[in-house]
Amino acid sequence: MAPVFLHKPSILLEWSKGDLDINLLKCIVAFGMFMKDSRPDGRVTARAMMQEVQDDTLRKIGRQTLAHLRVLVMLLRFRFQAGQFPDAWSLLALAARSAFTMRLNYEHSNPDPLVQESNRRLVWAIYQLDRLYSGGMEDLAVIPVERMHIRLPCDERSFEMGMGSKAGFLDETSMDPSANVDAHSFKLRLLAIRDRILRYTKSVRRKGDSPAGSRSAMEALQAELNTFERTLPAELKLTSQRLVFMGHSREAGPYVGLHTLWMMCHCDLYRFCVPGIRESVSKDALALTPPNFIEYCQHACFSTAIRLCGLWSDLYHLESSEYFGDELLAVSIYQVAQILHHLPHLIPEDGEDSVLSLKKRLIEALQLAVPLGRVYTSAMNCLKDSERLIDALGRASVTQSSPDSSVSAAIETAEREHLASKHSVLPHLYRDQNIVDRGTGHPEAKGQRSNMLPPNNGRITSSNTNATLPVSQSDHERREYQEMEPGFSDMFLFDPFNMQLNGYYDPELDFSFM
Known part of the structure; x- marks a missing residue:
């Protein structure tokens, strides 16, 4: 999830004085009902309340105020998590235009560091969803990466305490050791790299040329990923010890989400040589591509998919009470299952990376991701598709x-x-x-069907069917x-x-x- 932009003590203070914007209050209540109330009626009420807020907000569409923008972003985030993507898509453009109109994408001198940081986080919340929605398609992006001139969000403790930010900027390749940042900031930076990767791979796919002709561009993007990982602070690096420490902390979700996204960027970069998936180049383009280049890309994609299976299995066996991952976890499981399904010749018959072993680890990953269905409505549909692919591993189709x-x-x-x-x-x-x-x-x-029950004997079942x-x-x-x-x-x-x-x-x- 995006870093929060609402400062809890400030919101409570406004509410106690009766100064809290009524639409913002409704958004907070509706979000709470949607996330915590397991009854179907609770979610229906939450949606109805959000619809009232949306109707009222759109009647005041000409307003360019922070209060109006905060409500827009709350609506946007709710629609996204509720799986109401067409509404979220339109609200995203409205929020981006409003934020840029108020020049919130620039640093402003403000004596109150809390106001500064809250405004930054408001814009970063829009940016994060835009990176997810546009998927490397420049025609669809509403927040250009190069127009983000504000500091990255500081860590949650600094925000809660109202401390001044020492965070760096998006285009910086390294981070000041004294910067008070956490995994959220690094994820936002990684999303910008992912955006460049998707633009590159989709351009190659669109042109119909051999991907070997743009090898230098591919290697430059790989170098960006290497630099990103190398410059992570020690506490955010992926090691067996850090995995245990972070896996039982409140930072488990952002930490796992960061490393899952970093590995998935590798799969995104090399998948155009995996035949049968949408992002693969055409058969004619593959025929023009040197076999050693195809083999290199397939092995790079396959080895990263194997690493992800291992990461998820290790997390599953931690038996932590924390949520792991973010909105991309269920998607990543699906994508890894697709990659493995389309590269059967690379799967050994025996050993720790055999079909049976991979299936076991992927099933554990599914179990790990099921709780996210409470947070992201569309996650369970993704996990259903993933389960089908996992069942199909090693079988003819x-x-x-x-x-x-x-x-x-x-x-x-x-x-x-x-x-x-x-x-x-x-x-x-x-x-x-x-x-x-x-x-x-x-x-x-x-x-x-709107909610899904937890796995039953290793299977995922619907809440309204048997x-x-x-x-x-x-x-x-x-x-x-x-x-x-x-x-x-x-x-x-x-x-x-x-x-x-x-x-x-x-x-x-x-x-x-x-």
């Missing part, structure tokens, strides 16, 4: 029938521009609009195709909201034996 020609044409157009995603946003938008038009309300009100996952993906895809309206071939299909995808979907992957 067959391809499913192709969608109709109009959909295929639209997907091909999207691949050239934005790299189409697994779940197109447009059918979701049509479905959401139809629900509103019919006045049926939110899925929770109808008893539809069926054990996974569900047939081919049936799901067929329903998505049927929901598309006529004339769709004129539109491009992409989904920057669905974090499961991130370019790893294989549209022909099907498991008839499951």
Whole structure:
């Protein structure tokens, strides 16, 4: 999660005096209900309360005040965690424009360090979600990395105590040893590197050239990742001892999220030579690529995926009571499972990296990530897909029938521009609009699936069915195709909201034996 921008003592003081903005108060209450109230009615109430706030806020859309921006960012974060991505997407642009209009992306002299830091964190919260949503697509970014001229967020203790920040800036390659920062600041810096990696790999994929022709750019990005890891302070480095210490601390989530993201950046950088996944270059481009280059990229991607499996397994066996990871943990498990599924020739038949061993570690990773379903509504769908892929490791698969020609044409157009995603946003938008038009309300009100129960005997089950996952993906895809309206071939299909995808979907992957 992003570092908090609301200062708890200050908020409580405003509330006790009756000065707290009513919409901000509603946001805080709704967030608490959504995160802590396990009853379906509680989440329905939270959504309804947030909808009231959103309606009132958008009626005052012309306001450019800090109070208005704080409410916008709370709404944005709620929509993201509730899986209401279309709303979050639109709110993100509004929040970014408002923050830049008030020039909050620049340092301002303010005698109160608490106000300074709160404003910085407000902008960084927008920046973090923009990096996740845009996915390296420059056309979709609303917060340019090069326009962030404020200090990175300081550590939580300094913020709580109202201390002045000594944090560095985003474009600095090293950090002052005296800087009062924690894992959040380093993650924001790493997200900027990841953004450059995704821009590079998607550019290679879009051009259709051999990736070997841009090897120097690939090596420069790898050097950035190496420098980042080398300059981490000792307390944030990944060692067996630090893993135990951090794994039982309040910093467990940010610490694990940082190192998971760093390793996933390696997978993102080299995956364009993994055939069968969305970000792979075309067969023609691979045919023009020297075999030793393909082998190098595949081994780099595979070895990092193995390291991630080991990290998650070690965390699972810590038996800590802390939450591990962040919004990217479930996504990363899915992506690692995809990589391993598409590189079966690199998996040894026996030993600690055999199929059986990898399955065991990945199942442990699934168990580790299940609690995140309470925080991120879409996480359980991602984990369902991951479970299917884990079950399929080491098995043969067959391809499913192709969608109709109009959909295929639209997907091909999207691949050239934005790299189409697994779940197109447009059918979701049509479905959401139809629900509103019919006045049926939110899925929770109808008893539809919104929460997932913890694993049952190693399986993840739905809270409103007795069926054990996974569900047939081919049936799901067929329903998505049927929901598309006529004339769709004129539109491009992409989904920057669905974090499961991130370019790893294989549209022909099907498991008839499951």
